[in-house]
Amino acid sequence: MKCDPDGREQRPEVAPTISQVAKLSGVSRATVSRAFTRPGMLSEETVRRVKAVADKLGYVPNQVARALSTGRHGNVGLIVSDVANPFFPPLIRAAQLHADKAGLCVFLGNSDEDPAREELLLGRFIGQVEGLVLASSRLDEAQIRTYAARRPLVLINRDIEGITRVLIDTAPGVAAAIAHLAELGHRHIAYVSGPTTSWSNQQRRNAVRKEAAKRGIKVIAIPARPPSYDTGRLAAAPIVASGVTAAIAFDDLVAQGLLAGLAALDVDVPRSFSVVGCDDVLGETTYPPLTTVSARCADAGDVAVGLLLSQMNDGASGEIRHKLNSHLVVRASTGPAPAKRKSR
């Protein structure tokens, strides 16, 4: 290790280049390159010698230079709308893991629900990645298409024709939730809605309406925007005032907030009010443990990267619309509708 006059360590320990390896092993740079990328083209003896020298020098091919000449950087980009929302970390983890196995590095971007930020990130990423995954993108369709034209791109929870996407289909789970509530005798419920631009929200809202209509259940909508613990908590008051006996929330976070808001209003869950969440990202950690629609959201990250990979390799992209199923997990936040609601 080189040191400056004071004996302090000095950066950078410059990395050896292909030329040094070439000179030391008495071959051309092209041969060194091939020793790493297409060893089959060279005699075994040459490959052995080159690799030995490379090892001794600690030579590793420079990814950046390689990327410039081949256009393959070995990176993929993943943009999510909110890292801090518990929905995403498992998804990120799964995506990461899959990318890792394929030898890829992942750029993570956090749009914070802001389309402008999302586009900025995309602009920075696009030049250095081979493919993109956009989870819960808030961009408009035209923009997404533009990027999809330049790079393989997979959407999560966004349904745009012609672009490969993986959709967590919560409709069956939501329908089951409504059925569950109906069986428990609830006749009047609330849907606590999320972002209007969210595909998931639209899908859940529709599923609630449809299934409720089928069973003659009345449903009102109360917004919680942006979807969070706090907005969920604040939704408790209007919900109680509305006279419904149960609520199904856009996601678990909102449901958890709602639980807290109800507790603050001295409404007992599940005795006098039932709550169901969506996503199943909180497990049993709420009080009471939340009945929720489980969506295996981690799988979405895994599948998305898988599709991206095959798209990157195939070149031409057959459009794929991958649906992930959902089901209801009954825990302790739902119970029989109260015989008559205690007013206020």
Place this chain on the structure above:
Amino acid sequence: MKCDPDGREQRPEVAPTISQVAKLSGVSRATVSRAFTRPGMLSEETVRRVKAVADKLGYVPNQVARALSTGRHGNVGLIVSDVANPFFPPLIRAAQLHADKAGLCVFLGNSDEDPAREELLLGRFIGQVEGLVLASSRLDEAQIRTYAARRPLVLINRDIEGITRVLIDTAPGVAAAIAHLAELGHRHIAYVSGPTTSWSNQQRRNAVRKEAAKRGIKVIAIPARPPSYDTGRLAAAPIVASGVTAAIAFDDLVAQGLLAGLAALDVDVPRSFSVVGCDDVLGETTYPPLTTVSARCADAGDVAVGLLLSQMNDGASGEIRHKLNSHLVVRASTGPAPAKRKSR
């Protein structure tokens, strides 16, 4: 948009290059380059014209090419030990935000608490980033030093001499927690410990011991490894059996699990048992709301990137050891020690 004979869209919509911009605006490539990197060197008129053309073409300088010639890629790497642990997402978000403001992209790596994976990721990152942040690294000291010699590197919650680091100093908060419990009359408590290799765990354990000794409180240690909701829950039984009246957990997740475990054993919190957490990442979302040591962990991400940036710019690194303070947040999971513990 180009189409193949079937009319299907074709990739790639090749990105415009500096040469195209140069030709169209009637200047040399050097001038275009300077219009973006050192506009002050050019006449205002030229800059305006070049930028106008660039805009029209949608030209964006190719990061990869730029990186090759300057050695600056505009990327930083962030490796965490577990994305899914709620401690990290806010930290990641803050780091991301800071990096963004500086025009940097961030590679995220998730080591899943595995040193081998951590090293693998580091190896992939090192060539394409200008700097690294390692949060709760599980690597051994020698390895970290090796990487630190090649790139500016900042540690979070790892205390290695000579390497810039930001440490969340939970000792004051933990001491305050012990004091709080002492005032409530607890004389015998448990510390639910985390990973042995974790700097945070060592620090917390020591703070508990020291403060407890000072106040004549007896403390036993019960492990929860790896730290998670589940291991916390499982720790409830031995803790209750041990006869202590309060527990302080390695982190909030463990505390939350412990809360659930206690509830399952019909131990009322805080009436007959007190629990305090650490990190304050769950806010009021637990039941009952958790008394915890607040550490502003998001700040750690922000500060770390800040230090990294200044290190990247200064070149030579003065070593910095940045401490982040902590304090106790009293909520509803702690109360007076029960007069006598109900045995069973």
Place this chain on the structure above:
DNA sequence: GGATGTAATGCAATCGGTTGCATGTCAAGC
């Protein structure tokens, strides 16, 4: 023996920028 094929390797252009140095222009100073 000459044509042909094949395997191993080198040459040099290329990827898309950046930058040290040279050049040209114009105004100020003597």
Place this chain on the structure above:
DNA sequence: GCTTGACATGCAACCGATTGCATTACATCC
């Protein structure tokens, strides 16, 4: 009117790889 310097811009080398197209050396076949 000539020198000088500042300013704006161009030229061309360079960053570290990859790769199409030679080139060379043999072996094979007729």
